[in-house]
Amino acid sequence: MLCAVLGTIALAERALRMSGRGMAAEDAAAGLLASTGARLDAMEVRAADGAVLRGWLFTPAAANGDAVIALHGIGATRLEMLDRARFLLDAGYTVLAPDSRGHGASGGATASYGLREVDDMRRWASLVLHRPGVTRLYGFGLSMGAAILIQTLPTESRFRAVVADSPFATFEEAAYNRLDRRLYLRRPFAWPFMEGGLLYARAVYSLDLRRASPADAIRRTRTPVLLIHGEADERTPVYHSRELHAVNPVATVLWEVAGADHGGAMQVVPELYRRRVLEWFGGRP
Numbered sequence: 001m002l003c004a005v006l007g008t009i010a011l012a013e014r015a016l017r018m019s020g021r022g023m024a025a026e027d028a029a030a031g032l033l034a035s036t037g038a039r040l041d042a043m044e045v046r047a048a049d050g051a052v053l054r055g056w057l058f059t060p061a062a063a064n065g066d067a068v069i070a071l072h073g074i075g076a077t078r079l080e081m082l083d084r085a086r087f088l089l090d091a092g093y094t095v096l097a098p099d100s101r102g103h104g105a106s107g108g109a110t111a112s113y114g115l116r117e118v119d120d121m122r123r124w125a126s127l128v129l130h131r132p133g134v135t136r137l138y139g140f141g142l143s144m145g146a147a148i149l150i151q152t153l154p155t156e157s158r159f160r161a162v163v164a165d166s167p168f169a170t171f172e173e174a175a176y177n178r179l180d181r182r183l184y185l186r187r188p189f190a191w192p193f194m195e196g197g198l199l200y201a202r203a204v205y206s207l208d209l210r211r212a213s214p215a216d217a218i219r220r221t222r223t224p225v226l227l228i229h230g231e232a233d234e235r236t237p238v239y240h241s242r243e244l245h246a247v248n249p250v251a252t253v254l255w256e257v258a259g260a261d262h263g264g265a266m267q268v269v270p271e272l273y274r275r276r277v278l279e280w281f282g283g284r285p
Contacts, residue, residue: 015175015197016201017109029056029058032058032082032089035086036090037061038061038089041056042055042056045123047101047108047119047123049116051106052106053099053101054098054104054106055078055124056097056098057131060089063093063133063134064093065134065136066094066135066138067095067128067137068138069125069128069139070085070088070096070141071097071146071148072097072144073142073143074111075103082097087274091278093281094131094133096124096128100117100120101117101120110205113144113147113148114152114212114214115209117152121156125159137160138159138163139161139162139163140165142165142263146166147167150217150221151217153217153223154217160281161283162226163228163280164225164226164241166233166265167236167240167241168236168240169240169243170213171209171210171212172194172198174236174240175197177236179193198210218244218247218252221248224253225252225253226253227241227244227245227254228241228265229255229256230256230263230264231260232258233261235262241256257273
């Protein structure tokens with residue numbers, strides 16, 4: 001019993017606290033700046049709970065008036081989005097790449113999978129839209145970042161369109177996927193760990209992770225969302241995006257990429273990926 005309790009706490013802490021958070025040094029973006037001619041500015045906002053959130057703002061040499069907030073996945077940093085930022089900058093988009101709370105150089109004790117990040121995104125949106133020359137805002141999220149952006153939409157109407165690459169439908173279902181993949185715990189055996197972890201997060205961190213639900217949020221938005229998901233994704237299987245599309249087929253388009261794993265669609269069909277993302281944003285002026 002003691003081992004089960006300790007195991008549950010360890011799993012919950014691992015999901016909430018990112019170990020080995022890396023700081024993104026500006027020289028990591030040197031290649032991107034050299035190839036695109038963009039300017040880099042370090043930015044920060046203060047969250048509702050006082051956490052200082054940090055990111056990079058890339059301004060292209062020939063800006064088109066559009067800006068994209070590009071948000072990374074769980075356990076990563078803003079560096080994960082630099083390959084996406086490259087083709088956006090080439091197309092004239094200003095790109096804000098923040099570290100999500102609890103990641104990289106941003107403050108915040110834990111990740112909350114959208115519960116607190118939704119307000120963080122509103123603050124980042126206000127910062128970007130107050131930049132000179134920026135008139136339109138779009139969102140581009142990967143994995144957890146995609147799920148956060150979707151959850152932002154019901155209360156943040158300033159996004160013209162969003163691209164969500166490999167999102168989860170609910171935190172709870174995504175957690176079951178990870179327990180199955182990493183520990184080979186099928187749902188009946190994983191259930192005690194899941195319930196214990198959810199109770200622990202609520203009791204210790206005041207986080208009701210059952211409320212981290214892009215599926216609930218997407219049914220309440222009219223913002224166009226392009227869902228991209230690899231058919232070979234084992235971390236967050238493609239049925240997550242299928243569920244999101246089924247909940248709101250009017251606002252969403254689902255693009256499934258054969259042979260792509262989690263977040264890997266860009267590597268499988270790079271030219272088509274870039275074209276579809278740019279067409280999605282370009283079609284929502």
